[in-house]
Amino acid sequence: MHIGLIGLGRMGNNMRARLEKKGIEVTGYDTNPAVSDVATLADLVAALPAPRTVWVMVPAGQITDSVISDLEPLLEKGDLVIDGGNSKFTEDFAHAALLAPKGVDFMDAGVSGGIWGLENGYGLMVGGSKEQIERVMPVFDALRPEGPRDEGFVHVGEVGAGHYAKMVHNGIEYALMQAYAEGYELLDTRKDIIKDVTGTFKAWQRGTVVRSWLLDLLVRALEEDPEFEHIEGFVQDSGEGRWTIEEALNNAVPVPTISASIFARFVSRQDDSPAMKAVAALRNQFGGHAVKAVD
Amino acid sequence: MHIGLIGLGRMGNNMRARLEKKGIEVTGYDTNPAVSDVATLADLVAALPAPRTVWVMVPAGQITDSVISDLEPLLEKGDLVIDGGNSKFTEDFAHAALLAPKGVDFMDAGVSGGIWGLENGYGLMVGGSKEQIERVMPVFDALRPEGPRDEGFVHVGEVGAGHYAKMVHNGIEYALMQAYAEGYELLDTRKDIIKDVTGTFKAWQRGTVVRSWLLDLLVRALEEDPEFEHIEGFVQDSGEGRWTIEEALNNAVPVPTISASIFARFVSRQDDSPAMKAVAALRNQFGGHAVKAVD
C-alpha cells in the first residue's frame, strides 16, 4: 500500500518511520523542503496511486483547514483524506462536507501514544465509513501496537467519532496525570515519613491497583530528576481537555476531576492570580488581615 | 453587669470598647502590661463579682488551653468561662470537662464580624446551658448588632455547638469569597469587553441576587486599588476552613466548593507546585513536550 503523509514534524516523522518499517510505502510532504519528498501538494497527489489515501498530520485548526482546502481541488472521486491530528470533532463535519461534493471521502483518526508510538505503536480511534476503513486497514495495522487489533484500534462511528473519542481520551489523561501528581506532592511533602519517594512510585509498578503506563513514565522522570529540580511547575494544555469540559457542559455530564485538572494547569501558568488577589483584599477588608504587598 | 475579658488584641480591644459603650463593665487582662487593667489572672478574678463571667478572647489552641488551665484553680462554683476565640468544637468538650469538677461552667461563643464588629456589632453563635446564657444575655445583647435578637444571636446547642456553627460559617465564607474572586478574575481578564470592572461590582450592590456584605467589601477594596496592584495573591487560611472539610469527610457530606476554596489558598502560597512539576515531567515523558526549565 502507498499513502501520502502531510506533516513531517515529530509525530508525522515517527509515524512515517513505523509505516515504512511495516511495509507501507509513504510519500511525505512538508512545508519544510529539507524533509519533504515532493515539492508541492500537487506533486504529492500526482505521486499516489488512485484511489489515493492522504494522511494529514498537521496542527489542528487553521493549518488543518487550509491543507484540506488545498487538497480538495487536487483530489478525485474515491480518494480519501484522513485527519490524524487533534482536530475538534465538529471540524470533521466541515471537512467531510467540503470534500463530499467531489466524491472524496474523509476519515478522522485519533492517535495516541506520543513519541513512544514509533516503537510501541499508536492507539487508534477512527471515525468514517466501514468501506474506507476496510480499504486502509493495512495502514492502521501498521500503525497500531502489536497484539489483537481490537486492543489498539477501534472504529468508533461515523465521521467525527474518532476525534470525539480522542478528545475524551485526553480529558481522562489530564485527570489521571493530576491524580498521580497530587499523590506525589503529598508524599514529597512528608519526606519526614516517606524516606524514598521515587522508590514508592517504582514499587507501584507491579501488582498494585494504580499501575499504569503513566506511572511507569513518572518513575522514569523521577529517576532522571528525583526532586524535579530542573523542571518548573508550568503546564500547557491543548484543546482536547477544554473541549471535553465544553462537551460535558453541553450534555450535563459532571466532570469534576477533569475540570480540576485543567484549572490546575491554568493556575500553574499564572505569575500571580487575580482571583487570589481579590480574596486577599477581602480578608484585609473584613478582618484587617495583612496582605502581602507587591514589592 | 461586670465581666472579665482576657486578650486585648485587635478583636478583644474592639469588643471591650463595644461592651463598655453599651454599659457593660469590663476588667481586661492581657499579657502585655501596657494594655492590661490588672497585673495577673488572680487579680482579674479578684476584681469580678461572683458568680464571675470571664470571656476568653485569645488565639485558639495552646494559648486558649493554657489560659483556661490557669483560670481553673482561681474560679469558684457557679462562675462561667466563655471561649469567644476560634477554637475547634472538640476542644470545647475538653475545656468544659476541665472546669466541671469545680462546678465552673463553660460556654463557647462563635463571633463573626471582624474589625467591623465594633461599629456594626458581632454575629454570635453560642453553645452552653440555657440558664447561663440567660444570665449573661446582657453581654450578648451588647455585642450583637442592633435589630431583632434572633438575627444576630443564636443559642445553637450544648457546649461545642457555638464553635461548630462558627466553623461552618467560616467554611461557607471561604467559598463565598472564592466565588466572587473567580467572577472578578473572569471580568478582569476580559477588559476588552468589560470596560468598568469596579463599576460592575458596584452596580451589583442593590437589587441583584448576588448582593452581600462581602460584595460591598470587594467594591470598597476595588475603589481603593482598582487593579489590586498593591496586593499579592497570597492567602492564608485559619483552622476553621480545614476543620469544616474534615467534619464533612467524617460525615460523608460533599463540600466541593468549600474544598476548592481552601485548595486555591494552598496553591496561592506556593512558589512552585510539586504536583505541577510532576505533570510537566509526565507531559515531557510521553509527548516530548518541552518543560520550562528552572533557571
Next chain:
Amino acid sequence: MHIGLIGLGRMGNNMRARLEKKGIEVTGYDTNPAVSDVATLADLVAALPAPRTVWVMVPAGQITDSVISDLEPLLEKGDLVIDGGNSKFTEDFAHAALLAPKGVDFMDAGVSGGIWGLENGYGLMVGGSKEQIERVMPVFDALRPEGPRDEGFVHVGEVGAGHYAKMVHNGIEYALMQAYAEGYELLDTRKDIIKDVTGTFKAWQRGTVVRSWLLDLLVRALEEDPEFEHIEGFVQDSGEGRWTIEEALNNAVPVPTISASIFARFVSRQDDSPAMKAVAALRNQFGGHAVKAVD
C-alpha cells in the same frame, strides 16, 4: 417616556408594573392575546413615538432571535431594541449586526432581581452606546433600585458587555448558592450538635461575614419548610452558568467553585449516575466488593 415591551410573562409583567408605577408609559405585546395590549408586532411599533424604544423580554435563543428578526423590517433609523433577556453575549453581536444596516440601534441589558424586582428594583448591567443609554436613562432609572444610580446600574461597555456581566453574575450566583447549601447540609447532618439549624442561619443575617440577600432568602425558605420536606434536591440550570465556564476555559481562568456548582446541579437531576456505575463496577472487579444490584 413611552416604550414597547415584548414578552409579558412573569418577568415582563413585573417590569411593566414597575415602569408604569414610576411614570413610564408601556405598550405591551405578547403572543398570548389575553395579556397583550396590541394584536401584532406591527401594531406595537405603530403605537410608539419615534425614535422608538422596544424592550424585548422573551426567552433567550430562538425566540429572541425570531422576535428581533421580526422587528427589523418594522423599525426605522434611530429606533432602539433592548434585549433584556438572558441571551449569550455572542448573540448580541449578531442581533446588533442584523439591525445596523437600517440604522436601528441595539442594546443588551442584563437584569437581576427575580420576582423581587417589582418591589426592590432590578440590578441592571447594560452594553451599548453612551448616547442611546443616556436617551433611555429614564427607563433604567425606573427599573433600578432606589439609591445611588451606580449601585444598581452600570454601563459595562459596548454591545454584549451587559450580557457578559450578567453571565458572570449568574456564575457567581451559582457558587454562592452552593456554598450556603454545603454549609446547610453539614449543619443539618449534625443535628445532634446543631439543635437549631434555621435559627443558626437566621442569626447570621446581621453582623456576620456571610450575610447576604441569598442568606435572607434561605432563612425565609427554612422558615416556610424547616426540613425542606416538600422539596426535592433537583435543580435546573440555565445557560449562563455553563457559558461562564466556557468563557473561563476560553480565557484560561480557573473557576473551580463555579464549575463545582454546575456539576452538583447536573448530578441532582440524574436518577442514577453512569459514572458511579463505572466506579462501582471497577471496585467490584479489583476488590470483589459487592455492588448494589439494580432490582
Next chain:
Amino acid sequence: MHIGLIGLGRMGNNMRARLEKKGIEVTGYDTNPAVSDVATLADLVAALPAPRTVWVMVPAGQITDSVISDLEPLLEKGDLVIDGGNSKFTEDFAHAALLAPKGVDFMDAGVSGGIWGLENGYGLMVGGSKEQIERVMPVFDALRPEGPRDEGFVHVGEVGAGHYAKMVHNGIEYALMQAYAEGYELLDTRKDIIKDVTGTFKAWQRGTVVRSWLLDLLVRALEEDPEFEHIEGFVQDSGEGRWTIEEALNNAVPVPTISASIFARFVSRQDDSPAMKAVAALRNQFGGHAVKAVD
C-alpha cells in the same frame, strides 16, 4: 520460613494460598473455627518458631487494635507483628509503642492488588526497621509479583510509612477511577456519536497514554455488562481516601481530584441531597422557579 497469619477472610485466605505456593509455611488463625488451623491465639503463638512472625490481616480499627493487644502478652522479645491491613498510619505508632516495652517489633505493610493478588502477586509498601525487613524478606518475596523486587516492594521508611504510602496509593486510586468514570459517562451519553463504547475502551488498552490496569478492568466489566444495567451507581469508600484528604489539609497540599472523587462517592449514596434541596429552595425564593415537590 514459617509464619502465623491472623484473619482468613478473602484477602487473608488468598495471601495464605500464595505464601504456601511459594514455600512459606503458614499457620492460620481466624475467629471462625471452620477455617482456623488453631483454636486460640495462644495456640498460634505456640505453633511458631522463635523469633516469631505474626502477620495480622484483619479489618482496621478496633479489630486490629484488639488483636494486637491480645498478642502482646503472648509474644516474646525478638518476635515481630506485621499489620498488613488498612490501618491509619497514626495507629501504627500506637501499636509499635504497645509492643516495644516487651521487645516485640512492629512493622506495617500496605498491600495492594485485591483479589488478583493471589495470581499476580501483591504490591507491598513496608514501614519498619531494616533488620526485621531483611529477616522476613522471604515472606515479602513470596507475596510480591514476579519481576524485579523494587517494582513490587518498597521499604518506605520507619513504622507508619508503609500505611502512609498505601493511604496515598488509595487516594490516587480513587481519582484514577473517577477519571475513567467521567470519560465513560461522556462517551455513554453521546452514543449518537460513539457507536461502540466498550470497543473504545478496549482499543485504549495498547499504545495509548491512558492504558492501565484499571482500564483493563473497566473493559472486563463492560464486556460482562455493557450498559452496567445490573449495577447501581452506589459507591462505598473506605478510610484511606478520607485520610489522604485529611493529611493533605494538615500539610496544605491541594488535592482537588482526590477530593472530587470522594465527594462523588458521598453523593452516590444519598437518596436525596440536602444541599440541593437548599439550592432548589433558593431558586424558588428569588426566581419563583418551580421546585420538584416530594410526592
